[in-house]
Amino acid sequence: MKIIVDAMGGDNAPKEVVLGALEAVKNLAVDVVLVGNEEKIRYYMATPVPKIEVVNAAEVIGNDEPPVAAIRTKKDASIPKGLKLLKEGRGNAMVSAGSTGALMAGGLFILGRFEGVDRPAIATLVPTRKKPTLLLDIGANSDSKPRNLVQFAVMGSVYSREILGVENPRVGLLNIGVEEEKGNSAVKTAYGLLRELKDINFGGNVEARDFFDGHFDVVVCDGFVGNIFLKTVEGFGSFLLDLLKTEVKGKFTYSLGALLIKPALKAVKARMDYSEYGGAMFLGLDGILIKCHGSSDRKAIFNGIKLAKQFAESNVHLKLKKALLDIEGEISS
Template identity: 45%
Template sequence: MKIAIDAMGGDNAPKEIVLGVMKAAAQYKDVEFLLFGDEVKINEYLADKTRITIVHTDEKIESDDEPVRAVKRKKRASMVLAAQAVKDGEADACISAGNTGALMATGLFVVGRIKGIDRPALAPTLPTVTGKGFVMLDLGANSDAKPEHLLQFGLMGSVYAENVRKIEKPRVALLNIGTEEAKGNDLTKRAFELMKNQKAYHFVGNVEARDLMMDVADVIVTDGFTGNMVLKSIEGTAGAFFSLMKMSLLNGFKNKIAASFLKKDLMELKAKMDYSEYGGACLFGVQAPVIKAHGSSNANGIFTTIRQARDMVEKQVVETIKSEVASGHLRAEAEEANQGGTNNE
């Protein structure tokens, strides 16, 4: 197995990227790594080159680059070359902690979309109070969506949850403003009908945003605009909560003593709330595993993302999605449900 890594993407590149790769190389003897980036800078942190190959390039996509334009103009960028290696069959998956929009464009234009999947979806695994976590998609690959897209998102998320997260019969839910079937706008009402009538995965109905972290489902489906706002809200709320707690615990002598006893428990709680511990965000709907690591990933964050990519390749997640889509079950059921809705009207 070979995994292509954009060594220059992210806030802590290339140091943390390289250190994460070295940690993964030491543990996973069945994986080879292709590192794309500045060879001199990469070598500063590369103590062991066992099963690691560097592909030198001076070009990289910056965080403030316009995604599509950068991908088209910077053909020798480390991110683009990593994706091209997957396209050419030189690697089985690619990872980058760089510009999210550029990676999505790279996945779509370079790696290519799966036939039968109308839109790709960006899907991280987010924390729950139980520590189990849930997959949520789409979180920003598409601002708009059609009911058929949400139907497909459910399939892709279910395949991933079952094969990589090892959840038997994953519960797939639709994010909505209420749990009742008749709730929501036109998109969610029509998507509900499609998801309710399919047999490819286990649909459990609507869920509300306030219950997302209470382990109500293993896969949550929504459009990219809503999903991205939910993600940012969770990040902001978690950050504000820990800031307020820190201020409270450090305010006064008694509180500081209490904080010293609670430090270990609080650190464990913070780790449980850190979704980067689950790996990166998968770009589902493209021809091979493409994973976006968190922009501020440290070595451990890169390591968990590599583990995630390895699992996706080993469990043939993309091939399973292709097979399910090729079966035609989803499209046939979508067309049947739409015809039924038209007749009812």
């Protein structure tokens, strides 16, 4: 099993990426191809590692660059070069903490979509009271048609079953109310289509305030809604933690109480740690592509490689293709 890793992507690249890759080849029975500035990569490797191949890439695509233009003009950047290696079969999957837009644009131009997919989706795991829930799309598509939402539901259901081990994943539509008639026209039409699909365990609408109850295994929305939802949750979580720290520092008695509940706070923080989940998945591209958080450390990169390996070993890619082709005749909108 060989995993291609963008060594230059993310805030902590290449150091944390290289260290994460070193940990992966030591513990995961994988080979790794590191793509990026060879001199910088080898600085953090100390000595050559037999299970790590380094492919030099002279350019880097930043988060502030227009994704499409960057992919077209920076042919020797780590993202397009890594994707080209994946397309050529020189690896089973690719992992990157780089620009999401560049990864999506490069994925579409270089890997392409597999048959039957109108638009790929980005999916990620979000912690809830019961278990992590798969949320998609979280940013690939700002405007989605009903058939896109149905395809997201199918891909999410297959992923939940094959990777997370959920026997019959319950799928919900993120909406402004639980009633069938709520939402915009795309969501209402998708509701009707999903209700009729025999291979999808559709549970209806779910409101954002109820998401964290964990009653759904997969929650579907367009990328505009999903991205706002996810970033609002991240921002509000940070706000609450900062507020709690400020209050604790303000009073001596609060500080004493904080010492008593410190183990519980650590446990909560661990459950919310993005680095545990490996990263977001690009579902619908003709290749396995994992996007790690932009501020990923070596632990997050290690888990991203672990997820990529699991994805490849489970043949989820082929199962996604089959599931989408099977429902094609049932989607009319």
